[in-house]
Amino acid sequence: MRKTYNLLFIACLSAASLTACSNAKETLGLARSAPDEFAVVKRAPLEMPPDYSLRPPRPGAPRPQEQAVGEQARETVFGGTSEARKAAPASGESALLQQAGATQTDPNIRTVVDRETALMAPEEKPVAERLLGIKLGKNKSDGSVIDPEEEAARLKAQQPPAETP
Template sequence: MNPFARTLVAAALLAPLALSGCSNAKKSLGLDRQPPDEFKVVTRAPLAMPPDFNLRPPQPGIARPQEVTPRDSARAALTGVETPMVAGGLSNGEQVLLAKAGADRAIPDIRTVVNRETSALSAEERTFTDRLVFWRAPEEDPGSTVDPEAENRRLRENQSLGKPVTDGRTPTIERREKGFLEGIF
């Protein structure tokens, strides 16, 4: 191989290595990643079928009517006053339906009222002595559970002998009741 070819091959091999440290070279070769700015990403309003099919197509460059700007969304989050665009806006038919259903007579703090009433009932049901004597949660009835290994063995034996699967006694694991002081220490 002649010296010129060797120099050319060496330069071709060393050029990417030498240029890999340069940020401008990385950017121009497309090797630099540009993640999106998370503060500039906004969600788009969902597509919806317009109620009137005689609408004209939108003009390029005009803002979409159902689109909420980040400024309006932030203002609604801070002040608690929602603009009609954030609230979703109701049509005349929806307003009439809600009025007929009685939505305008709804109690705004119903959750507080229900919580107050149920907490009063639960406080009456359980006295101090009940909490003192029965400090632990009631345990389940110690029943029986099917022993999976023995049951599998029984089913295979029945299958190999040609017997029905219901033949024989189902093996169980019997649970015993805990002692009085068991689980305390």
């Protein structure tokens, strides 16, 4: 009986001591702390000029060390620098593209794809409609445009004349 009380006391004591150690990782320096992204300002580094006979800066002129915003976005999205993209491809790369047929592309490929897609469009039906012949969903109209003046005249002609009291 005494052993069970001692064991229960040790278990409660260890549970209480472990709950008190929730910040032990930070206290011991084991937790990683990320830098505050809002405290960091990205600017081009300052440089010391080789001589001190400088022209005064023009108000509103872009900083010479920084890239244009469009250029930064291009590098971020596509990776690498644009100078590398502007360079002529290597001989091996151009030979590979030639053998793959990449140099003989059809300039009107968009119209060809649109035409083929338009031919396939009537064939696209839901599975239940194709297998069971059941029309599902909303009734699709043919998309004809209604002239509002003619439609108003047609509706007035269909109405019975109103009786006067």
